Amino acid sequence: xxxxxxxxxxxxxxxxxxxxxxxxxxxxxxxxxxxxxxxxxxxxxxxxxxxxxxxxxxxxxxxxxxxxxxxxxxxxxxxxxxxxxxxxxxxxxxxxxxxxxxxxxxxxxxxx
Amino acid sequence: xxxxxxxxxxxxxxxxxxxxxxxxxxxxxxxxxxxxxxxxxxxxxxxxxxxxxxxxxxxxxxxxxxxxxxxxxxxxxxxxxxxxxxxxxxxxxxxxxxxxxxxxxxxxxxxxx
Numbered sequence: 283x284x285x286x287x288x289x290x291x292x293x294x295x296x297x298x299x300x301x302x303x304x305x306x307x308x309x310x311x312x313x314x315x316x317x318x319x320x321x322x323x324x325x326x327x328x329x330x331x332x333x334x335x336x337x338x339x340x341x342x343x344x345x346x347x348x349x350x351x352x353x354x355x356x357x358x359x360x361x362x363x364x365x366x367x368x369x370x371x372x373x374x375x376x377x378x379x380x381x382x383x384x385x386x387x388x389x390x391x392x393x394x
Numbered sequence: 395x396x397x398x399x400x401x402x403x404x405x406x407x408x409x410x411x412x413x414x415x416x417x418x419x420x421x422x423x424x425x426x427x428x429x430x431x432x433x434x435x436x437x438x439x440x441x442x443x444x445x446x447x448x449x450x451x452x453x454x455x456x457x458x459x460x461x462x463x464x465x466x467x468x469x470x471x472x473x474x475x476x477x478x479x480x481x482x483x484x485x486x487x488x489x490x491x492x493x494x495x496x497x498x499x500x501x502x503x504x505x506x507x
């Protein structure tokens with residue numbers, strides 16, 4: 283298995299632009315998680331899907347962030363408009379359980 | 395507030411020595427506890443988890459952790475460090491099944507030859 287796949291691995295964009303991060307979970311996993319990692323705040327759960335349905339989105343910072351999971355093999359995290367404070371590493375993780383088992387390599391986002 | 399504290403942001407051991415990474419949680423109810431490892435430029439990988447079964451939990455790569463309710467601790471140990479163990483280790487806690495994991499700030503483990 284290829285593991286959790288995320289794209290792009292690095293993204294540099296200007297403030298105000300739309301950013302879309304993509305995730306392909308491990309085949310057969312029914313839970314998907316989006317996390318954000320920064321030096322100041324550590325790892326934070328943004329949103330958790332189970333069977334493609336959002337279960338907990340209380341960590342989504344504000345309306346500028348949105349996440350979708352149209353099917354079991356694909357999820358997106360969109361930021362519109364992006365701001366410099368959104369700069370972070372964004373991880374996608376998947377699992378058979380209600381906690382993350384396997385994380386992807388992350389997308390390093392820099393907003394200038 | 396629910397929290398998890400990892401004592402020591404950096405730990406350095408010699409190859410072959412005991413590894414001890416400390417984790418304490420704040421809780422008034424039995425938690426679910428996890429240890430994850432993050433190698434450079436990679437995502438996290440689940441090492442082991444405690445979910446109210448045996449208090450001594452064995453994980454991958456020779457690591458184990460013991461849940462001590464009286465000390466509100468879940469320290470991670472490995473009898474003999476290997477160079478490949480150098481990574482960042484995160485303790486995490488959840489207070490209900492399906493609930494949000496709260497991560498500690500991480501401990502970076504260095505292994506000297």
